[in-house]
Every structure is written in C-alpha cells, then in structure tokens.
Amino acid sequence: MRQRLSAPRGHRFSRPGTNRPLAAPPQPRQHRHPSGPYFTTPETHSERQARLLRQMEGNPRVAHMLQHGPTPHWFEIDRQRREQAEREARRLEEAIAALTDDTPTPARGRHRAPRPWWGWPAVAISTTLLLAQTTAQAIFQTGLPL
Structure with missing residues (x-):
C-alpha cells in the first residue's frame, strides 16, 4: 500500500496493455532551514527536463527533437x-x-395525423341561411309573383 501511495502521480496503478515497471520517484533535495527541520525543495526546470529525457529514452520523437532541436x-x-x-x-x-x-422557424411536431376541420358544416349552414334571408327579402319587397 505504501509503495502505491508514495509513487508519483500517474504511476500509482498500472494501465492495461503497458508492461513497463513503475518509475522511481525523483529524489528530493533536502536542506536544513535555520529555524526548523529539513524540508524538500521542488526540482528545477532543468532537473525535471533531464529526468523526463532519461525516462523517454528510446522514443523516436524525443531523439529527433534532441538531434534537430525544438x-x-x-x-x-x-x-x-x-x-x-x-x-x-x-x-x-x-x-x-x-x-x-434567417432563423428557421421551429418545426411543429407531427406526432399524429392532423385533426379534421369541423368548420365545413358551419359554413354550409350559414351560407344556406344567408341565401334564404336574401330570397325572402326580395320576395317581400317585390311581392309574390302570381
């Protein structure tokens, strides 16, 4: 358990398909602080770069970068x-x-067939009543033809 927890991030657990051993964590540099116990300082950029280059030894991209520069x-x-x-x-x-x-209008849902229009009977009845009224007015104004 301690070995897993002390490993650096990304190396704590194995990944499927990789058979490489766990990389050893970098050794911290210890200094004596005047007012207290030893403390560790983070590694510098050049130390980190050197450590990463050692880890990536054999990588063709890294070899090309080292040969031709960044x-x-x-x-x-x-x-x-x-x-x-x-x-x-x-x-x-x-x-x-x-x-x-040109914002498109939102599509109306057609999840069922359109409802039939029930206005046709009303139009037919009102047209018939209007025709009957005009006929009756014409008859009463002119009189019944005998």
Whole structure:
C-alpha cells in the first residue's frame, strides 16, 4: 500500500496493455532551514527536463527533437496565422448570420395525423341561411309573383 501511495502521480496503478515497471520517484533535495527541520525543495526546470529525457529514452520523437532541436520559428508563426484565419472566418460567418437573420422557424411536431376541420358544416349552414334571408327579402319587397 505504501509503495502505491508514495509513487508519483500517474504511476500509482498500472494501465492495461503497458508492461513497463513503475518509475522511481525523483529524489528530493533536502536542506536544513535555520529555524526548523529539513524540508524538500521542488526540482528545477532543468532537473525535471533531464529526468523526463532519461525516462523517454528510446522514443523516436524525443531523439529527433534532441538531434534537430525544438520546433522551428516558422512552425509557431504558421499556427498563429491559421488561428487568425479561423477567427476571421468565424467572425465573418457571425456577421453574415446577423445580417440575414434567417432563423428557421421551429418545426411543429407531427406526432399524429392532423385533426379534421369541423368548420365545413358551419359554413354550409350559414351560407344556406344567408341565401334564404336574401330570397325572402326580395320576395317581400317585390311581392309574390302570381
């Protein structure tokens, strides 16, 4: 149990498919503080880099980086240029969307068949009554034809 808890983060438990042994944690540097007991200081950047390079020995990418150096300057400039182009394209799309304002109407749910329209009988009855009223008015105004 103590071995697992004292291992560095990421090395406490084995992962499926990896058969490498647990890496030993870095040895802390101890100093005597004037007002108290020993204390450990965190490792410096160069110490950490050296430790990580020792751990990644045999990695072809690391070997290439050590041989040719880190990525060239144009690599960073090209990445910034691509990000700028993406931001401009996104801004242009937002401006076009704001100008056109073609927000689609929300789709109405068609989870069942439309209900039949019950207005036809009412239209037929009211049309018949209106026709009968106009006919009756015409008859009473002119009189019954005999």
